[in-house]
Amino acid sequence: MNIARFPRRRYTPHATPIEPLPRLSADLGIDLWVKRDDLLGLAGGGNKTRKLEFLVADALARGCDTLITVGAPQSNHCRLTLAAAAREGLKCRLIIEERVPGTYAPQAVGNNLLFDLLGAERVHMVPAGTDLAAALQAEAQAVERDGGKPAILVGGGSSPLGALGYAACAAEIAAQAFDMGLAFDELVVASGSAGTHAGLVAGVAALSWNLPVTGISVRRPSAEQEANVHRLAVETAALMETPAPARETVVVDDRWVGAGYSLPTRAMVEAVRLAASREGLLLDPVYTGKAFSGLIGRAREGAFGDRRRILFLHTGGAPSLHAFAGALRDPDLN
Numbered sequence: 001m002n003i004a005r006f007p008r009r010r011y012t013p014h015a016t017p018i019e020p021l022p023r024l025s026a027d028l029g030i031d032l033w034v035k036r037d038d039l040l041g042l043a044g045g046g047n048k049t050r051k052l053e054f055l056v057a058d059a060l061a062r063g064c065d066t067l068i069t070v071g072a073p074q075s076n077h078c079r080l081t082l083a084a085a086a087r088e089g090l091k092c093r094l095i096i097e098e099r100v101p102g103t104y105a106p107q108a109v110g111n112n113l114l115f116d117l118l119g120a121e122r123v124h125m126v127p128a129g130t131d132l133a134a135a136l137q138a139e140a141q142a143v144e145r146d147g148g149k150p151a152i153l154v155g156g157g158s159s160p161l162g163a164l165g166y167a168a169c170a171a172e173i174a175a176q177a178f179d180m181g182l183a184f185d186e187l188v189v190a191s192g193s194a195g196t197h198a199g200l201v202a203g204v205a206a207l208s209w210n211l212p213v214t215g216i217s218v219r220r221p222s223a224e225q226e227a228n229v230h231r232l233a234v235e236t237a238a239l240m241e242t243p244a245p246a247r248e249t250v251v252v253d254d255r256w257v258g259a260g261y262s263l264p265t266r267a268m269v270e271a272v273r274l275a276a277s278r279e280g281l282l283l284d285p286v287y288t289g290k291a292f293s294g295l296i297g298r299a300r301e302g303a304f305g306d307r308r309r310i311l312f313l314h315t316g317g318a319p320s321l322h323a324f325a326g327a328l329r330d331p332d333l334n
């Protein structure tokens with residue numbers, strides 16, 4: 001896995017910590033640890049920072065001056081792409097997809113406020129079901145007409161190049177686990193646009209590491225999500241020139257999505273409250289809250305079996321918490 005040959009910008013000057021969660025471990029009857037990717041660099045941290053290190057380096061190498069990307073109204077990926085653009089002196093335009101009809105509020109706080117503060121050159125709202133690839137192309141053509149040179153970043157930064165960030169993270173976890181003398185039995189992670197999950201699976205395979213990785217879906221049914229993750233993991237391994245991960249190494253649990261992407265569930269609210277009140281750890285309502293509700297549910301039903309030492313990858317997202325205050329305090333969800 002020779003990732004060093006790919007151009008990379010550095011946005012985090014250190015490895016993110018791996019910390020024990022002793023109180024939640026006692027509650028759940030497992031030995032639970034957390035990899036703190038919520039502490040990655042750029043504005044507010046989170047998993048997109050690792051992908052952007054490769055995606056932005058590539059855009060710069062191609063001489064681009066404007067980043068264009070797409071996300072939901074509370075997109076962490078859009079926030080971090082804007083932050084990377086600001087850091088590099090690039091311009092940035094966003095396509096915001098109203099994935100759940102009626103959820104876009106122009107005056108919303110959370111990431112929506114940060115789009116404004118981080119200096120988005122243009123934020124273009126489109127309804128659910130819009131052809132996003134076409135919308136990105138149209139925006140790129142608009143940039144060219146204005147004399148700029150656009151770089152399109154796919155949703156969530158989940159291209160093979162972006163997923164390299166999480167193959168590198170798998171190597172970082174392996175090195176830390178070795179240093180700390182900690183043999184993890186399983187890794188649990190939120191699975192959305194698939195780049196994080198796919199990069200980890202490709203990285204684990206490249207290291208010939210027999211670490212089970214379980215993705216908790218935040219949007220799609222298991223069969224569809226497993227196919228998406230596996231396809232991207234194979235493409236990422238091809239880019240790294242490492243062995244293609246086996247299909248069985250991609251496992252997705254889709255029971256924690258609730259009514260749909262970003263729609264609150266009781267289990268999510270319980271997970272966010274437990275992590276905050278028992279460990280001082282802030283999760284988010286859309287990704288890590290649901291992923292952690294899956295981890296809690298799986299622990300309670302004995303799904304880990306005799307695998308006791310579990311690592312939860314905290315992929316960030318807390319900057320959107322305030323935008324979901326209503327749901328988090330809703331008596332029907334508490």
Ligand SMILES: *Cc1c(COP(=O)(O)O)cnc(C)c1O
Nearest residue numbers: 076192193194196287315316317
């Ligand atoms: C984007 C995101 C995820 C999901 O990662 P993917 O690579 O899109 O699957 C998880 N957590 C947070 C906080 C995110 O912003």
